Amino acid sequence: MRLRNIPRADRILSEHQKVIKNEAEKKGKWSMVFENEHPVYVEIGMGKGQFLTTLAEKNPDKNYIGIERYSSVLLRAVERLDAIEEKQGVKLENIRFICMDAADVPDVFEEEEVAGIYLNFSDPWPKKRHARRRLTSREFLKRYEKILDEDGVVEFKTDNQELFQFSLEQAKETGWNLKAISWDLHHDKEMCRGNVMTEYEEKFSSQGNPICKMTAAPSVKDKGISA
Template structure:
C-alpha cells in the first residue's frame, strides 16, 4: 500500500519533543532520555502509536520507544502525544535494519512486532522483521531474560516466523493461531489499530512469544 505523503511531516517530526533526533548518540545511555532506570521496551513498526501509548499509560514504570520509518504515519502518533503527553514514551524515525547502531547489548527488555510488513516475495524474506537476520539483531540488543512478541493476521508470515525462530536458535514460549479465543494468551492483550480492524472483519489473529 502506498502511503500518502503529508507536506511538512518531516519538519514537524524534527521539531517534536517526543521524537529523538540523532538517536545514535544515546546508544548505551537511553536512560538519560527518560531520566530513570526503568526497563525499556521497543515496538518496531509502531504505526500511529495506539498500542504503545496504551501500554505507556498502563505501565508508568516502563519506558517505551516506538520505531517507525514512515514520516506521515509517525506524525499521527506525535499529534496524539500533543493531546495527551506521556513522559515514558519517545519515538524514532528510522529503518529497522539499523537498530544495532541505536541500542547497546542488553539495553532492551522487550521487543514488540505488530502486523509487520509481510514482504511477500521470497527474495525479500530477509527484510521481514521475523527473519533470522532480524533475530540476530534482536539477540544483540535484548537483555538476557528479554523476549520478542509478534502479532499478525497473515498466516503465511506467521508460519514463516515460526520456522525462523527455530532457525535462529531461539525458542517459542507461547503460540496461538486465534489470539482472541485463547484465554491465556489474550490475557492483558492490547490491540493495535490494525488488530481492531482485522478482528472486526472476522480475521484470526496469530501471536508468538520467543526468547533465547
C-alpha cells in the same frame, strides 16, 4: 500500499520533544534520555501509535520507544500522543519516538539495553526474494538478540498465517525458544489476558480474521513481557 506524503511531517517531527534526533548518539544512554532506570521496551513498525501510547499510559514504570520508518506515519503517532496529553492535562514522560529503519537497531541500542520488542502486523513482504526484509527473519532476529537483555523476548502479532508460519520456522532455525504460540489469540484465554490491540488488530478481528501471536526468546533468554 502507497503512503501519502504529508509535507509538514518532517518539520513537526524535527521540532517535537518526544521525537529523538541523532538516535545513534543515545546508544547505551537511554536511561539518561528517560532520566530513570526503568526497563525499555521497543515497538518496531509502530504505525499510528495506538498500541504503544496505551502501554505507556498503563505502565508508568516502563519506558517505551516507538520506531517507524515513514515520517508521515510517525506524524500520526505524535499527533495521537499530543491529543492524549492535552486531554489528560499531563505529559507522558515514558514514551519516545524514532524515525529510522529497523535494520539499524544495533546502532541505536547497546547490548542488553532493551527489555522487550513488539512486532505488530509487520509488512509481510510476500515475495520470496524479499524474505530477509521481514521483521521476523533470521537476519532481524540476530539483530534483536544483540540488544535484548537476559530476560528479553520478542512478541509478534499478525493476521497473515503464511508470515506467522515463516516466523515460527525462522525462530526455530535461529535457535530461539518459542515461549508461547497461538493461531487464534482472541479465543485463547491465557494468551489474550491483558492483550492491548493495535489499529490493524481491531480492523482485522472485526472482519473475522484470526489473530496469530508468538512470544519468543533467544535460547538463553527465558521470560516473557509483562504488559
